Amino acid sequence: MKNFDKLVDIWQTQKTAPEVNYEAIFAHLKKSTNQFKLKISLGLGAMVIAVLGIGFLWTIIPFLYLTTHLSLAIFVLCCLYYIFTQIKNLRILGNNSFTLTPKKHIENLQSFKLLRHKENTRNYVIYTLVLAIGFGLYFVEFFTQVNNFVIYISLGFTIIWFTVCYFYWQKVYIKREEKIFNAMFDDLNRIKNQFE
């Protein structure tokens, strides 16, 4: 039988030591910062190119219908929404709460996860619907310019694509997100209560 003081003696005789040194941390810091910046830059860059591309088409092609202008405006707004959420999330992540008390840190983490959850579920549905409306409006003028075969192909493909996305992939995706989110939230609550 050992008492707690004896356990402390055992603890203090241990020869365990980290394998990491400060030079490795500096090297990792440079590498991870660069990778992170590259990933974010690529995502944002793609959206900026998309916005510029739409803007370019908008100025060089003399669209006749108001519905087309409306659809292009919707596409640009969707891209801007993506850029806005990415920057907003980056700012929240950058302003991290690791120096706060564990309870406050977990509360901040929960708020961020809740925000991401809303973006990945409710906002995602709205985003898809708005995009579908955009395509619908765009097709009004497009269909006056092409023959019946192209109309049927475009319409059929778009309807199938949106049906599969909306009634299958979106539901699977949201269900998976809900599952991860609920498990994580329960865990965070449990740990937060330990620091009451």
Added chain:
Amino acid sequence: MNKQEKLFKDVFEANSKKIYHLCFGYTNDDAAANDLLQETFLKVWQNLDKFREQSQISTWIYRIAVNTCLTYLKKEKRQNKEELTPNIIENQAEEVSEKQEQVSLLYTCIAKLEENERLIITMVMDEIPYPEIAEISGIKEGNLRVKIHRIKLKLTELYNQHEKF
């Protein structure tokens, strides 16, 4: 090496071993403990300009380490990777002495505690003063003393139960 890098190097050398113990006590996994140590000091570097000297720098680093460990668990649990990997067990079995066996058993018992208990008891065993532990964990000192008393009893009981076998 500029002034801030020199400060970071000194801070790392003075605190890394104890932070590693905290991370190892939390995960009971050497590779994970090294990852957490690295992540902690990355955050220390990124937040060094926010340190206001209202407390000791070691207290501030411990708090970052505690929060890093708590956040890490979320990823770990999702991956269902709660046990030691066979490779690590084999490596540990290579040089087994009685002292190492006792240390290993102690870590196994710590791993059976609740998350906050693991973090608090490793700080207690590394002889961090109670007011500092209270500041790191954000728990009132009176409550903390009661908690520590309970954790000590729990860990001693676990250790003695395991030692019999």
